[in-house]
Amino acid sequence: MTIKNPSASTADASQSVALTINGVAVNAHAGVTVVEAAWEGGVPRVTGVGCMEGVCGSCRIMLKRGKQVSVGLACQTFVENGAEVIFLPPASAPRHHYELNDFKDGWDIHERFQDIFPEAARCRHCHGCDVSCPKGIKVEEGVAQAAAGRFRDAGETFFECVMCELCDGACPELIAPAHVGLFSRRVTAHFHLRPPNLIHRLEELRQDKDKPGMTREEKDE
Amino acid sequence: MSNGIPLTEALARYRSDAELGPLPEPVDVEALLNTYHPDHLRDSVVKLTVGANAGDSCQRELAALLQAEAFIDEADLAGTPVTDVDVLVIGGGGAGCAAALMAAEKGARVLLATKLRLGDSNTVMAEGGIQAAIEPDDSVQRHIQDTLRGGHHAGDPALVSAMAEDGPEVLRWLIQQGMQFEQTTGGDLHTRRAGGMSTPRLVHCRDYTGLEMMRVLREAVIQHRSIEVWEQSPVVELLSNETGQKCVGAVLTSLLDDRLRIVRTRSVILATGGLGRLHLNGFPTSNHLGATGDGLVLAYRIGASLCELDSFQYHPTGLLHPSHLAGKLVTEGVRAAGALLVNALGERFIDELQPRDVVCAAILRECSEGRGIRVDEQRVGVWLDTPRLERAQPGLLEKQFPNLMTRTRIAGVDPRAQPLLIHPTLHYQNGGVVIDVNGATTVPGLYAVGEVSGGIHGRNRLMGNALLDIISFGRRAGAAATSNRDRGPKKVTLEHVNRLRRELTIAGMPMTQRSPQVLPDYAAGGAWDR
Ligand SMILES: Cc1cc2nc3c(=O)[nH]c(=O)nc-3n(C[C@H](O)[C@H](O)[C@H](O)COP(=O)(O)OP(=O)(O)OC[C@H]3O[C@@H](n4cnc5c(N)ncnc54)[C@H](O)[C@@H]3O)c2cc1C
Ligand code: SF4
Ligand code: SF4
Ligand code: FES
Numbered sequence: 001m002t003i004k005n006p007s008a009s010t011a012d013a014s015q016s017v018a019l020t021i022n023g024v025a026v027n028a029h030a031g032v033t034v035v036e037a038a039w040e041g042g043v044p045r046v047t048g049v050g051c052m053e054g055v056c057g058s059c060r061i062m063l064k065r066g067k068q069v070s071v072g073l074a075c076q077t078f079v080e081n082g083a084e085v086i087f088l089p090p091a092s093a094p095r096h097h098y099e100l101n102d103f104k105d106g107w108d109i110h111e112r113f114q115d116i117f118p119e120a121a122r123c124r125h126c127h128g129c130d131v132s133c134p135k136g137i138k139v140e141e142g143v144a145q146a147a148a149g150r151f152r153d154a155g156e157t158f159f160e161c162v163m164c165e166l167c168d169g170a171c172p173e174l175i176a177p178a179h180v181g182l183f184s185r186r187v188t189a190h191f192h193l194r195p196p197n198l199i200h201r202l203e204e205l206r207q208d209k210d211k212p213g214m215t216r217e218e219k220d221e
Numbered sequence: 222m223s224n225g226i227p228l229t230e231a232l233a234r235y236r237s238d239a240e241l242g243p244l245p246e247p248v249d250v251e252a253l254l255n256t257y258h259p260d261h262l263r264d265s266v267v268k269l270t271v272g273a274n275a276g277d278s279c280q281r282e283l284a285a286l287l288q289a290e291a292f293i294d295e296a297d298l299a300g301t302p303v304t305d306v307d308v309l310v311i312g313g314g315g316a317g318c319a320a321a322l323m324a325a326e327k328g329a330r331v332l333l334a335t336k337l338r339l340g341d342s343n344t345v346m347a348e349g350g351i352q353a354a355i356e357p358d359d360s361v362q363r364h365i366q367d368t369l370r371g372g373h374h375a376g377d378p379a380l381v382s383a384m385a386e387d388g389p390e391v392l393r394w395l396i397q398q399g400m401q402f403e404q405t406t407g408g409d410l411h412t413r414r415a416g417g418m419s420t421p422r423l424v425h426c427r428d429y430t431g432l433e434m435m436r437v438l439r440e441a442v443i444q445h446r447s448i449e450v451w452e453q454s455p456v457v458e459l460l461s462n463e464t465g466q467k468c469v470g471a472v473l474t475s476l477l478d479d480r481l482r483i484v485r486t487r488s489v490i491l492a493t494g495g496l497g498r499l500h501l502n503g504f505p506t507s508n509h510l511g512a513t514g515d516g517l518v519l520a521y522r523i524g525a526s527l528c529e530l531d532s533f534q535y536h537p538t539g540l541l542h543p544s545h546l547a548g549k550l551v552t553e554g555v556r557a558a559g560a561l562l563v564n565a566l567g568e569r570f571i572d573e574l575q576p577r578d579v580v581c582a583a584i585l586r587e588c589s590e591g592r593g594i595r596v597d598e599q600r601v602g603v604w605l606d607t608p609r610l611e612r613a614q615p616g617l618l619e620k621q622f623p624n625l626m627t628r629t630r631i632a633g634v635d636p637r638a639q640p641l642l643i644h645p646t647l648h649y650q651n652g653g654v655v656i657d658v659n660g661a662t663t664v665p666g667l668y669a670v671g672e673v674s675g676g677i678h679g680r681n682r683l684m685g686n687a688l689l690d691i692i693s694f695g696r697r698a699g700a701a702a703t704s705n706r707d708r709g710p711k712k713v714t715l716e717h718v719n720r721l722r723r724e725l726t727i728a729g730m731p732m733t734q735r736s737p738q739v740l741p742d743y744a745a746g747g748a749w750d751r
Pocket of ligand 2: 057
């Protein structure tokens with residue numbers, strides 16, 4: 001997918017670009033995004049849009065140029081002559097379930113991961129996820145890191161993930177890489193982030209609270 | 222009066238190593254605000270005629286929505302399917318997710334309904350960070366003082382203390398949910414100092430703090446057994462009991478199939494966020510598409526008191542150019558890291574870390590007095606001097622502001638080589654629904670948390686206090702709403718709608734407009750038929 005605006009520097013707004021969005025023919029100004037083009041062109045029900053700056057992952061589209069098909073984010077995709085754009089429906093409900101509060105400690109986390117995401121060990125290295133990721137994340141590598149129990153590294157790989165779940169849709173093994181990424185990030189914080197300055201302040205506040213007979217004003221003196 | 226210096230000329234003149242003169246003498250802040258801040262624009266404020274705040278000042282476009290006709294009447298309720306839950310949370314941003322998680326932790330069956338996609342919110346767009354007094358030389362008391370001072374002493378001290386005291390515990394809770402933060406080599410949470418803070422207090426996850434918070438909370442909500450989520454389901458009206466005095470549910474529509482649904486419940490938590498997409502006073506906005514002030518309208522119609530309806534935050538550094546990013550934010554973190562503001566003449570004109578309203582007014586002054594950089598007839602801005610920052614601290618932009626770098630790269634601009642052209646953008650609703658320390662409004666059964674609520678930030682919010690307030694009060698309201706164990710509604714009515722309609726008729730007000738807005742007009746095509 002091209003996310004670079006071809007006309008950013010030379011933007012000639014008077015030039016018109018013809019494309020279809022959800023089957024509706026639209027004429028748009030050169031240099032606008034697919035979202036703006038859909039609105040200006042009166043395409044109905046384009047509400048899979050939020051931040052318009054590529055961080056919320058809502059505006060998932062499929063883009064056809066001739067024979068070439070790709071997926072991406074509408075707010076990061078600029079109009080092109082002859083393109084066919086379809087806004088994708090919301091992703092279906094996740095198939096993997098866990099609650100962090102159910103985990104006792106970090107020692108059995110690898111085992112837990114295998115129970116929750118058994119498919120992750122079966123990655124076929126087909127690159128489907130990498131190709132579909134609008135953020136250029138090395139999704140496949142992240143999945144491999146998680147499958148090897150390297151959750152901190154995996155989480156770091158997914159750092160720029162905007163939870164669009166396009167990689168989930170592309171995965172033939174139903175691994176749900178987006179959720180593997182979030183799992184990796186979450187367990188890293190949940191079990192390992194123990195900052196001394198925060199812990200110290202929490203302890204001070206706890207002791208303050210336990211001191212009997214003092215009003216808050218007195219404590220704050 | 223000239224309208225500034227043309228862009229090409231200003232660019233040719235710009236040098237990142239030019240000698241900058243000293244800052245001009247500090248001006249009279251009151252006079253600056255009174256002359257240039259958008260809140261003080263002529264005709265921008267009117268008095269409300271009906272409702273709990275009759276007689277109070279209110280921004281003009283907002284007043285029209287607060288005093289408008291509802292979409293729903295009794296005929297719509299007949300035959301509409303009803304769902305019963307313990308707690309209904311309206312809005313899927315940070316505040317709504319925190320409230321839902323807390324209510325579920327306390328044992329409630331929760332329904333979270335949100336207008337667009339879960340997580341599509343202002344929260345996800347927050348970059349800079351979240352405040353909490355955790356450094357050794359900082360204290361909860363200093364956090365309170367800074368917040369009250371920043372808000373021009375219009376904030377409610379009880380709410381501010383509650384929020385500041387919650388700060389450290391909020392961070393612990395977020396970490397428990399799985400949120401990561403930037404650390405120092407010693408493992409401490411890294412803090413920055415930003416506008417209005419007397420000491421470093423801003424905790425962050427690079428410049429993706431809101432994204433990290435939102436994706437973690439979104440996942441926690443999706444995974445929770447006791448929380449059901451309805452997306453693309455805006456609330457268009459609340460429901461009241463027979464006397465119209467208590468909130469007992471809501472009417473939702475669906476952006477996918479236009480069908481109405483009724484939700485009946487003991488407690489409703491409004492977490493609908495802000496109103497940037499109303500484009501008050503014609504300003505661009507940094508807000509997400511769903512920020513249309515619906516919560517204010519719903520709360521006002523059912524009788525809740527609001528506050529500071531004439532006070533909005535215009536963020537000093539919205540991008541002016543290129544046009545598809547117009548209004549989008551350059552985080553204050555960039556100024557906190559040392560980036561300066563420079564006018565078309567290559568001069569600094571304000572201490573960049575003054576409170577936002579002051580910096581904003583100063584930029585508007587430069588623009589209106591001919592010292593701005595002009596793109597075209599409508600658009601004039603000033604420089605945010607990022608190349609100078611890059612010279613002083615090479616690599617800093619790439620390392621600490623990947624979000625900014627990615628967005629500008631796509632637009633073909635490199636902030637390391639070229640200064641960013643910026644102009645104030647409508648950013649935050651300072652006031653909102655009046656609440657107590659549990660997030661309870663003046664209407665029984667109705668809670669309000671997050672940006673839709675008011676009273677915490679007075680007339681100006683400090684960076685990082687919004688992300689703290691949404692989690693602090695979200696959790697408080699989630700717990701309080703669950704402890705409401707009354708028997709639940711016998712009957713759901715639109716008595717409050719009838720009441721406001723009567724008041725509007727008596728006052729001789731026009732009833733041509735309907736509200737809430739739900740989507741901005743330019744995006745409403747077919748999805749939301751008014
Ligand atoms: C670009 C940007 C940067 C920011 N940076 C910072 C920062 O660095 N630090 C900081 O502290 N604060 C920051 N803020 C402010 C902060 O992000 C917000 O004030 C805060 O996140 C609001 O949270 P919320 O949950 O109240 O609202 P939101 O996160 O906006 O969530 C509201 C939700 O309610 C939904 N909704 C709206 N109307 C309806 C309806 N009728 N029915 C159902 N659902 C509805 C919306 O779709 C949305 O999902 C920033 C804001 C923006 C826009
Ligand atoms: S990793 Fe998956 S969910 Fe995350 S941004 Fe890439 S495609 Fe989207
Ligand atoms: S799409 Fe699935 S199977 Fe293919 S490489 Fe990615 S994770 Fe592996
Ligand atoms: S609208 Fe948020 S990613 Fe495109």
